Amino acid sequence: MARPAHRLTMAALALAAGGATAALPTAPVHAESLTAASTATVRLHPTSSATQSPAAASAGQRTAAPKPGGEAPVRRRLVGSWTTSTDRVTAALGGQTVRMVVRASIGGTGTRLRLSNVFGEAPVTFENVHVGVQAYGAEILAGTNRPVTFGARTSVRVPPGQAVWSDPIPGRIAGGSALVVSLHLPGTVRGVTGHERAYTTTYLSDPGDHAAEENGEGFTYTSTQWYFLDRVAVEAGAATIGSVVAFGDSITDGAGQAVDANRRWTDYLRQRLAHESPSRRMGVLNAGIAGNRLLNPNVGPSGLSRFYRDALSQPGVRTVVVYEGINDISRGAYTSIKPIVYGYKRLIREAHARKVKVLGATLTPFYGFGTWTPEREEIRQRLNEWIRTSKAFDGVLDFDRAVRDPEFPEQLAVAYDSGDHLHLSDAGRRALAYAVNPRLL
Template identity: 45%
Template sequence: MTRRLARAGGLTAAVLAAVVLQPAPAPAQAVGQRGDVVTWAASADRMGEAAADRSYRLVVRTSVAGTDLRIRLSNAFGDRPVTFDSAYTGLQAERAALVRGSNRRLTFDGNRSVTVPAGKSVLSDPLPGRLPAGSDLVVSIHTPDAAGPATGHGMALQTSYAAKGDHTAQAGAEAWTDEIGSWFYLDAVSVRPQAGTGAVVALGDSITDGWQSTTDLDRRWPDYLARRLQKADTPLKGVANEGISGNKVLADGAGQSALNRLDRDVLSHPGVRTVLLFEGVNDLKAHTGVTAQDLIAGYRQIADRAHKAGKCVVGATVASFKGWSEWDPAAEAVRQEVNTYIRTSGDFDAVTDFDRVLRSPYDPERILPVFDGGDHLHPNDKGMQAMADAVDLHRLDCDRPRRTG
């Protein structure tokens, strides 16, 4: 049994092929009383020039279990339509090889092909069958004539695969000779879970994106959080990681700002109940003149828009980063003022104090050495787990009225 299959819950390949993404009996509860919930997501960004007649085999780690899987393909940063003439989804066995019998075709309004206009996204039809929690899902797509700017997520910290020509239907790994470290076009996966289930979206920068965590082992802090939620007595089971390395709250640059991408990357996902906001270090360390009041105004806008959409908002304090090349006392003063606001303002439904968890007791302006990934800003695997462990799971959900439909 491969490492990936073992991580999927100790099931054998034969058992997985029998239960995953296979037709399942309809539950006793009416379908109309249940809603989709995001089980995986990654922030869309501009990815350079697209390639025609290219297949992508994209490996993603899901969170919440459910039936009727759907994928979302994004052309958010394209300047022309992009066509996908074949899309499949299955389970990873080893590297680019799939579990036998798990690879199944996806359709779009009943068609095998779909064209996504520039700046838009599209959902696949629901795929009958059940997907367990914590699955290593593989989505294979082919673009026959893609050109212009491609859309995707640059820093996946997950090995995926590419190939010339259409090999999406093939379960074997023979054609998938090109390893890639990014996700192309795929920006979300959703399922229909047990009634009453919801999701958390982590909105952040490179720390949320997972930089300095171990590639291919799903050790970003939202991954650890997802594993905690699966075991906890809470209706929140889905986790969407909407981190972008270098991202800022206020200004576009490394991806659109948190303010500008909030609707697409957070509020558009189904089943989202809570936004966990952990951004700001890139704004204050960039020496662009951003003040604490500027950042606070940005946080308030995000919280207000999320609240109006019926979401809970958890604010996370900005972690220490002394020793990073851009640190200076002025940036530190802004960080301290911002963190005081996050802890005491009451603008958030709850607070997660990542600063308190990660900082050194001997020099609170620095990250604790045992959690330091080596650059004095990004936590290592131990730091990522400590962050997830610091989240109060029962304060992630609140009584805020929810929108329906």
Template identity: 45%
Template sequence: MPRTARPHGRAALTALSTCVALGCGTGTVPGEQPSPTPGGPTAAGRDVVTWASSADHVGEAADGRGYRLMVHTSVGGSGLRVRLSNAFGDRPVTFGSAHAGLQRDGASLVPGSNRRLTFGGARSVTVPAGGIVYSDPLPGRVPAARTLAVSLYVARAGGTLTGHGMALQTSYTTDGDHTAEEGAAHWKQRTGSWYYLDAVTVRPRKETGAVVALGDSITDGRQSTPDRDRRWPDYLARRLSTSGGTVEGVANAGIAGNKVLLDGPGQSALNRLRRDALSLPGVRTVFLFQGVNDIKAEPGATSAGLIAGYRKLIDRAHAAGKCVVGATIAPFKGWPEWDPAGEAVRQRVNAFIRDSGEFDGVTDFDHVLRSPHDPERMLPAFDGGDHLHPNDKGMRAMADAVDPKTLDCGTGQRAGNDGPGGQPDADGPGAIRPSR
């Protein structure tokens, strides 16, 4: 694979001129760690995840495709990196080029903001089946609460395509390499999914950390308004930006239909914890809000089985030095798979979450969302229409119920590691060994 040197001269001046549009500060961050080897994990340091989605298989890969992916930052900072995932691929993927800029409207970008990403100094990189790669850090600053456009050109690919199916965000695809273009002329095809991109990181002010929301379709945002960033983790990010606390980054690790115990849509929470949560830089806390899909499955999980799964997740997160906040399972009476037996399991599991003391903090989503007239049912004002997924108003109420103080409980002192987490366990395809 050909390698290209870092830009100098005119290219460097062009990159510098884009700093005005990107809100750039100074160039290289003092004390910056060396770039990671292509295909390997990021170096531990002050990097903090500002956006993430959970990878799954989303169809068949193809050569010669371009993807302009729109993602919303939570915390701002310098040294932007993107993480590209081939976690579910069965063949190598070669990215011929990649750029990052700021969205202006639709597929068009803020003039002067689109900047080339490199990988170990090269413009292209090949990611092996099951692997990931971090880009080199871009100099300058990236704003908080802005929509980034990450443009990728896949020169060679095949087999299973890695991505995230339900983005609730309009992105764009094309044929050929148009990643450097800031206009929308070649980006006419719309998509509601993200492809290959599964994390964006920055280096914010000192002591800033992140929380990752490990969840299912409610966390993924089903029934929230598309293209408006109204998932409950989005509302939480806006709250944290003004809370005065040290946790400002928010990563959304929700997958529609996902379970704690069994694979299905996406790997189970137990099997994807390492890749989707603990490996993300700067994470202080795992916010666990899952279990309803285990309960309403046929056959459904028992309370003992689900509690055992929670305990494994807590133990693994604590071993990596992370706090774990548990959220009670929301009511879902009226959903076709609801029955009294499953409701009894939900009540026992929620009692464990509230009263066991095994979580570092608790958020009572059940209490927030339930109807006072029928506590087994969601409050109609919060119901997205299917009796399981909250609407925008319900999503906001969930975020408002989270106590920011619980998101930085000091658990990191257990392992003394504020970078990507400890040793991997058997997390299936794409499991990675974070650097220390």
């Protein structure tokens, strides 16, 4: 069972009632049709609501009515608060309820969830979806579990290869909230879209619909995968400047941490940015896949093929941190850095074409790991020098310098090594977060 959370802390993060809503399109939205480039807006008047066009829903922008006294209207837009990168996962689901816990990186109103069947082979029906705030384990804080609708309906059928956003959920969530999303799956699902290494407990029920229940008594099984849910976004005010996407492999995904610890380097970055100036609030989105490679598919699609879907199509994306390539080096036979440099340049072009800033992170040491060789170390060193000096990226995050052993820079400092000489300890992941210059974001 998940580590209990303090009830008083969670109570402070409860969903608050109220807030204007606007409906999203009733048809499923394709996973790669949501671009941050659209600028359509909808104006909501004080005594009425409006239905957004598909373009406006994709952009997630709207302007609230002018305040009394002639104050300027408050412009709000959809910004990513949580994400995970998906693939097809091995799972047998159906006729039961799935209850997942995810942590919102920023708060806001009009929360939306996205359910994905991108890697599915057949349509998937979701019934009686609910979202609440975690008390502990599978239990939801009393009074916070709310129904989620899709085109004003309580169920939605998502075709294979597609994903769908929910309608806005009334109320406000706070940044750092542990949200509990419950999905009832009335039929058997083969070909499950999900995330293999969530490092978070997911609760699975006995047969039946337990989505609306706030107690966790109906959930008797657990896993450490996420299923179908791949995004949470909120309507954020002008103080939120957008979101930063961490695009990477297992070091970004969170390898080395305990289950339910929430100690990915992106979790530490979220905590750090929460103490920054209110004018620089950002969503922090983790698009890491353990085992992923930049150039070729291995675990999950290659970084090149998933970059648009997992990074550039995120609502409100402002910056992407590219921290990927160590699996290409450590398991490849490259004699030149040119193929990986080509891959980086392609990602940079794609990001710049959509006016998204892209930062390059140097690759951290792996001396002592089973696949290390002097030849692979030379490629890593040369590639890091290119990242630092080429000026191809909009900025550089020197993760290598942050965690390497000053006396032996080919290896991780002992305090930052999880024990396998590749993945980082909690202290090492924290060091990455504090190596980020917030002004670059």
